Amino acid sequence: MSPMLVLVALAALLPWAAVPAAxxxxxxxxxxxxxxxxxxxxVLLAIGTMAAVASLFHVPFLAGLEHLPLSTVVAHWPAVVPVSGAAGVLLAVQTARxxxxxxxxRALLARAWELAGAATNDGDLLVVAGQEPEAFALPGHRGRPGRVVVSAGMLRALSPAEREVLLAHERAHLSGRHHLLSAAPDLAAAVHPALARLGADLDFHLERWADEQAASAVADRRTAATAIARAALAGSPRAPRDAGPLRSVGSGPVPQRVRAxxxxxxxxxTGRRAGTAAALFAAVAVAALLGTASAYGLHEYVEFAARTLRAHDAV
Structure with a gap:
């Protein structure tokens, strides 16, 4: 059944093509x-992939809704049962992952709140008594609003102006709900492995977003650059490899952030760069929507094929 094979190819290959463009x-x-x-x-590429897999899984059921016996479906489309079965298994694996x-x-976030329980509360700031320089944005959890967690060691490592940059940076993570955005590639990678490649890039741009908001808050880009570099260097020995929903000032390639x-x-x-950006956006959008559109197309094809088979049997 060629439409099934086309859908399998689209579900497998579209994310690999779309990720470099994105x-x-x-x-x-x-x-x-x-x-x-x-x-x-x-998010859209993951949804498109799951929609394609789900539609493959439902092909025999769609044929049943069209009052076609499974034996008739298999006689015309021999691959329908193994392909549908494999799609069902894959869909279950994706859902479990x-x-x-x-x-x-969620467990990482709950653990972070537990560890921050002994911190001194000062508005939206939690100061941890410790010599190690640490700072991160702690998203809200179970009714508790988000907080900026900073160690006493980090506060001592920075000048007053640099502390202002640090706090503005971490508050930008909270106000922008960056932990939700950063979760997208991690969750999407459970659906398709190609989407994991977006994670590091997104982390970098989220840090740049917070950097720019911090620079705007203090109205001094050079002070912001100095503060980001000093805070990242001070906290680098303790920087976690995978902080999950926690956003730390030392995340991402710091030299690139400082240069920016x-x-x-x-x-x-603008100009040619705008044209290139528009073309890349169109490519990513088409790839992201094609999986869902192809799933709908397969449903339409099954209905059309069922009508054709019924008309053929009636002759």
Whole structure:
């Protein structure tokens, strides 16, 4: 059944083709737009992939709804049962992996709140008594609003102006709900392995987004660059490899972030860069929507084929 084979190929190959385009597009956009683009691409590509797999799984059931015996379906489309069975198994694996990753992220967040329980509360700031320089944004959890967690060691490592940058950076993570955006590639990778490649890029652009908001808050890009570099260097020995929903000032390639702060404020692309960005956006959007559209197309094809077979049998 050629439409089934086409759908299998689309579900498998579209994310591999779309991810490089999305990553290149993000490099042409300001940090906020780049972050939203990468997170949106991850979500839409994952939805399209699962929609394609689910539609393959439902082909025999759709044929049944059209009052076609399974024996007739198999006689005309011999691959329908093994393909549908494999799709069902894959769909179950994807769902289980999604649930597992979501539970892991929630467990990390709950553990972080537990560890921050002894911190001194000062508005939206939790100060941890410790010599190790640490700072991260702690998202809200179970009715508790988000907080900025900073160790006493980190506060001592920075000047007053640099502390202001640090706090503005972490507050930007909270106000922008960056933990939800950063979760998108991690969850999407449970559906298709190609989508995991968006994670590091999204982390970088989220940090750049928070950097730019911090620089705007203090109205001094050079001070912001100095503060980000000093805080990242101070906290680097303790920086976690996988912080899950926690956003730390030391995340991402710090030298690139510092260079960007020392340059002009990022702007939306113009001229030829705008044309390239538009073409890349169109490619990513088409790839993201094609999986869902092909799933709908397969449903329509099954209905058409069923009508054709019934008409053929009636002759």
């Amino acid at each position: 990553r290149r597009l993000a490099l042409l956009l300001p940090p906020r737009e780049a972050s939203l683009t990468l997170a949106g691409a991850a 999604l649930a597992s990753r979501w539970r892991r992220q 702060l020392l340059a002009a404020e990022p702007a939306r692309p």
